[in-house]
Amino acid sequence: MTDYITLLKSNDLKATIQRTSILKVIEEVGHISIDDIYESVKEQHPTLSLATIYKNIILMQQHNVIIEVPMNGEKSKYELKKNDHIHLICQSCGMIQDQHLTAQTEQTLVLENFKLNRVQINLYGLCSECQS
Amino acid sequence: MTDYITLLKSNDLKATIQRTSILKVIEEVGHISIDDIYESVKEQHPTLSLATIYKNIILMQQHNVIIEVPMNGEKSKYELKKNDHIHLICQSCGMIQDQHLTAQTEQTLVLENFKLNRVQINLYGLCSECQS
DNA sequence: ATAATTGCAAATTTTTTGCAGGTTC
DNA sequence: GAACCTGCAAAAAATTTGCAATTAT
Numbered sequence: 119m120t121d122y123i124t125l126l127k128s129n130d131l132k133a134t135i136q137r138t139s140i141l142k143v144i145e146e147v148g149h150i151s152i153d154d155i156y157e158s159v160k161e162q163h164p165t166l167s168l169a170t171i172y173k174n175i176i177l178m179q180q181h182n183v184i185i186e187v188p189m190n191g192e193k194s195k196y197e198l199k200k201n202d203h204i205h206l207i208c209q210s211c212g213m214i215q216d217q218h219l220t221a222q223t224e225q226t227l228v229l230e231n232f233k234l235n236r237v238q239i240n241l242y243g244l245c246s247e248c249q250s
Numbered sequence: 251m252t253d254y255i256t257l258l259k260s261n262d263l264k265a266t267i268q269r270t271s272i273l274k275v276i277e278e279v280g281h282i283s284i285d286d287i288y289e290s291v292k293e294q295h296p297t298l299s300l301a302t303i304y305k306n307i308i309l310m311q312q313h314n315v316i317i318e319v320p321m322n323g324e325k326s327k328y329e330l331k332k333n334d335h336i337h338l339i340c341q342s343c344g345m346i347q348d349q350h351l352t353a354q355t356e357q358t359l360v361l362e363n364f365k366l367n368r369v370q371i372n373l374y375g376l377c378s379e380c381q382s
Numbered sequence: 383a384t385a386a387t388t389g390c391a392a393a394t395t396t397t398t399t400g401c402a403g404g405t406t407c
Numbered sequence: 408g409a410a411c412c413t414g415c416a417a418a419a420a421a422t423t424t425g426c427a428a429t430t431a432t
Contacts, residue, residue: 127432132385132386132387132430132431132432133431133432134386134387134388134430134431135430136387136388137387152421152422153421165388165389166388166389167388167389167390168421168422169388169389169390169391169422169423169424170387170388170389172421172422172423173387173388173423174387179323186322186323188320188321188322188326189320190318190320190370191311191318193421194320204359206361206364209367217361220358222358223355223358223359226352226354226355226358227336227355227371227373229338229349229373231377231378232338232373232375232376232377232378233375233376233381234373234374234375235341235374235375235376236373236374236375237371237372237373237374238322238371238372238373238374239359239369239370239371239372240369240370240371241359241361241364241366241368241369241370242366242367242368242369242370243364243365243366243367243368244364244365244367245363245364246363246364249365259407264405264406264407264410264411264412265406265407266405266406266411266412266413267405268412268413269412284396284397285396297413297414298413298414299413299414299415300396300397300414301397301398301399301413301414301415301416302412302413302414304396304397304398305398305412305413306412325396
């Protein structure tokens, strides 16, 4: 369980109840769209507006608190900022699971003439549940 | 230079001038957004409507002629359907370059309990031009 | 006390839809 | 000639903006 207040302040953002609520939902669900954040956060804070979510999603990205996970054929999801990792995406049930990015994989991606900053890997397929 | 008429027909789509024009622009630019397709195609076909582009982008994805390339912080781009490959994305000039996905990299991504269908890798960094 | 943030409503932008007329096979 | 496709205009959906009241530090 992350301390969202410290997380926000250490990234030069004021710790409002709206922001900590948004971060809590993101961490609980793992990867979540703006609409689903709204639906979820409204339960505890019925006055929290969609405009506030939009503004904060943009701001918290700029301040390196969260990152966008662009998705094929649907709206982007968002996750707490972490080290580079792999997303396993089940094409049947929609599950998204983080997977450790091995040094071995990283080594195979090193190229001359390209200064690599960030690796984004999505693997689409079937999770174990959906294979049966 | 691809034969767009054959490409469309072999994927059960009628070969209209609108579709071949859209495919031509996509192939020329490599990776392009809907708005940029519209701006480009309008030069030769001023009556071609944005609604037609939206309809055809959806349809041609469903028929495996093109694929979406979802982008961080901007609208998706589209490319002709090809085998799995890597995208090198320059964070300075915006260049997107395809790179061969080696068997070596693919091997490091094989997991138990996940039936892998498709690999999507984006590498963000600086191209050789922008490093100087 | 100051500067930043919120929520609302309105504006803007993006995407989808319905349909009459035209095109492809 | 049947089924499909296009372009237009209108509708719907998504995102951004301006601003007065509120909140965090």
